Amino acid sequence: MPEAWIIDAARTPRAIGKIGKGALAQVHPQRILSTVLKALGERNDIATEDLDDVIAGCGTQQGKQAACIARMAALDAGWSTRAPGLTIERFCGSAMTAVNLGAMGIMSGMQNLVVSGGVESMSHNSTLENRVPFIDSGNKHLRAQYAQPHQGICADLIATLEGFSRADTEKLALKSQQRAAHAIENGYFDKSLIPVFHDDGSLALDHEEFPRPQTTLEGLAQLPAAFAAMYDFPLDEEGTTYKSLVEQEYPDINIEHIHHAGNSSGVVDGAAALLLASPEYAKAHGLVPRARIISCTTAGDSPVLMLNAPVPAAQRALKAAGMQIGDIDLFEVNEAFAVVPMRFMRHLEVDESKVNVNGGAMALGHPIGATGAIIIGTLLDEMERRDLSTGLATMCTGGGMAPAIIIERV
Helix, strand or coil, rough: CCCEEEEEECCCEEECCCCCCCCCCCHHHHHHHHHHHHHHHHCCCCHHHCCCEEEEEECCCHHHHCCCCHHHHHCCCCCCCCEEEEEEEEEEHHHHHHHHHHHHHHHHHCCCEEEEEEEEEEEHHHCCCCCCCCCCCCHHHHHHHHCCHHEEEEEEEEHHHHHHCCCHHHHHHHHHHHHHHHHHHHCCCCEEEEECCCCCCCCCCCCCCCCCCCCCCCHHHCCCCCCCCCCCCCCCCCCHHHHHHHHHHHHCCCCCCCCCCEECCCCEEEEEEEEEEHHHHHCCCCCCCCCCEEEEEEECCCCCCCCHHHHHHHHHHHHHHCCCCCCCCCEEEEECEEEHHHHHHHCCCCHHHHECCCCHHHHHCCCCCCCHHHHHHHHHHHHHCCCCEEEEEEEEECCCECCCCCEECC
């Protein structure tokens, strides 16, 4: 099978995703993404007319993020009009799926040069009206058949079933903040980080805005549980609640609500992308590979426990690569909630010293449509810094799914 090479990875800093608080809240999402595209083009001297596709994940394709933001961002970057664009959505896994699709296009022999990534302006998303409720577009028969609670409720449910305590999750949340602070202080993210500018040329953001290095265990212990109040809140005129949805599958469950703002992912704005090429194209155009993609896949799992699919996704990716879990040097498992990497490490027997070593979304934030590309780039940067060979990235998504990818340094 032909190989797909990763030539480069770039991303913006992540900004607080709230109007009036975040540095990117007034920057158009197309510009946030085009900033990354333009940087990849200039850093690698891409002949953009050769691009077979520009694939971008975006979780909320409404308002400023509508109208195929991949194509609009490519045009905003000044790229050739011959470079097409495709915008996709797989909830939180959108950008990782975009990378996987780009890799599959190259590995199939049908494409040679692809840019894949994603963008999410969560500050913009908060301004939208008449949004479809999460996992419910009016298909109540589907909701009744596959009880799909709010993702925060799922996190608390998984913690209850797995026996993870609030203290357990807060220890990991603190470690995420400490690791992120160490990485930032020592410049571990600098290779991939691209500053964002306003239209008038003034700087919008050149550093991570969300981390809270002053976090303590005592402070985390004082935060109120974020999802307890919504558990009994009526979702429709018939009185359906998240509690009733959960009890369809777990009638005797007594959920302990332990997740809050400190041990859940942060709401942020940001974008990221990777430049992918076939070996033949790369060699002919002087592009030097940083890694090859060994396998990429997606797995489905229980919609009720919608955050659990990273485990079967990783197992599927390993099987496709003919590898064992012990063959992987480093892991990135998106910290949508603390229980996601905790369960991953428990069920696959992975040591904490190999997972999210520079912090994760609890400290740095989770721009839904972009995070998958961000963590692949973070993984690659750290593999190079430590002179390691193999890495695996995965993340949960809405609906009970997870993409996964295994990369190997060239």
